Amino acid sequence: MSEQQNRNNRELKLVQEELSDQELVRLEKWKKLQEKGIEVFPHRAEITHSVYEVVRDFSGLSREELEAKVYRVKVPGRIMTIRKMGRATFFHIANCRSRLQVYLRQDVVGPENYELFDLFDIGDVILVDGRLFRTKTDELTVLAEKFSLLAKSFHPLPEKWHGLQDVELRYRKRYLDLIMNPETSETFRIRSQVIGLIRKFFDERGFMEVETPMMQVIPGGALARPFKTFHNALGIDLYLRIAPELYLKRLVVGGLEKVYEINRNFRNEGVDSQHNPEFTMLEFYQAYIDYHQLMDLTEELFLYLVREIHGKEECPYGEHIISFKRPWKRLRFIDAVKEFSGLAPSRFDDPKGLIEFAGTLTPDKKPTTYAKALDVIFDKLVKDRIVQPTFIINPPREISPLAKADPSNRDEACRFELVIAGMEIANAFSELTDPFEQRQRFEEQAAMRKTGDEESHLVDLDYVEALEYGLPPTGGEGIGIDRLTMILANRQSIREVILFPLLKPR
């Protein structure tokens, strides 16, 4: 049996079992194309430009320039619109970035080829071979001399004017979202830029990019519930990492004085517009600096990103304009709470009363200590009110088990959180390097765990042992890439900056 017959006998069955009239029509067109001996899914295409490249490289040319010289292109793209007018047809092809008009004339391609185009649909990917010109309305257009099919599309595309609006469909079939909605591909282009620029920034400063375990025996470095899995051959429980922190600091002990990692973390917690179970984190560590120097470095990094991406030192976010001009506000945690919580100053002299008040804000998990009460108040009442980039410095030591205590006030940590648009974007500290103190802090955390605090830190003696070999003074910081991208791409939900956010299967 020849390959051709084989193909014709293959059952025409799409994943979706009940087909609409439009899908049946497309299957019929596919059959007709095969009968004509046309390769519906060819192996390769000889192209000279992408749609984007045509638009980028030739938009500057005038009608006269395009007439004076022949600019020939072989450009692939997906058919997005078709306007047929008898023996001439205009249509647009697109890639994820740009659109290009094509002019098809019967007298140029011949009656047979012109008729063949009737078997092509909106959504098909085709190759157009022709020369560039400008229409009388001055639109850059390819006058097609040849065209061929690169892939048949068996389903109709969403509506051309409104695009794909259904949020659930946009996430489940992200490819349709990318085809139909230019804002979506623009968002992910920004995300890619953010990550590329971060690499450039740190590489230029002599940092080494590393990868540390995603599967860990003791999930440490943050306070969150982990995902659990099992390794068959070793017969041990493993956890997907909630943070790379403790491994990166082991590397600094090993003499890698400037390291960074951009990778996924996994936290088994709720899903909302700021949380996805897997999310991307940048963590970097630099020996011999403290958290004040980290603030300077952070300002430099963000300023670099926003300049490269937006060409200025600010960007819009929702109703706001976020300005990254230096220096950013540096506000002590306790002062932030006192200033923005709306509570009378005297209430902070009554720890018991404050703990009780904080308990009313989180009835499911009431704080037990003054430090935790302040943390709750900060989260519930303060964070949302901070819009411009602000370093919240020196939070309570008790909620910072991996940070150095401030020598001038042992109750505070040498740590900051960076808040922008009400979101925690970064978290950084002068790393706790004293193995004895680290062990004691772990044990305090273990005690809290016994009293039912599931999110206290686990004791990691292997890590303490690494500290016993000597970790030099080190500044370390984590930056949430998804949230950072939300800010820079002006998107209000984390699902808008993650290509395939977690959804329940249908």
Place this chain on the structure above:
RNA sequence: GGCCCGUUAGCUCAACAGGUAGAGCAGCGGACUCUUAAUCCGCGGGUUGAAGGUUCGAGUCCUUCACGGGUCACCA
């Protein structure tokens, strides 16, 4: 997990107070060689998310379930 909202043609949306499920785009047929949300004439397309219930009659009211969005709780 709690509460609120949503789910109608391939897509975007209508459908009063319970009374024959509609439009635009897309599709099909026809006209049209500079159109661009092309235009003009004609046609087809629905188990109204699922299952029950109330009613003479349910897209609409009630119950349960599924998925999604918002919000609160947990977390970054």
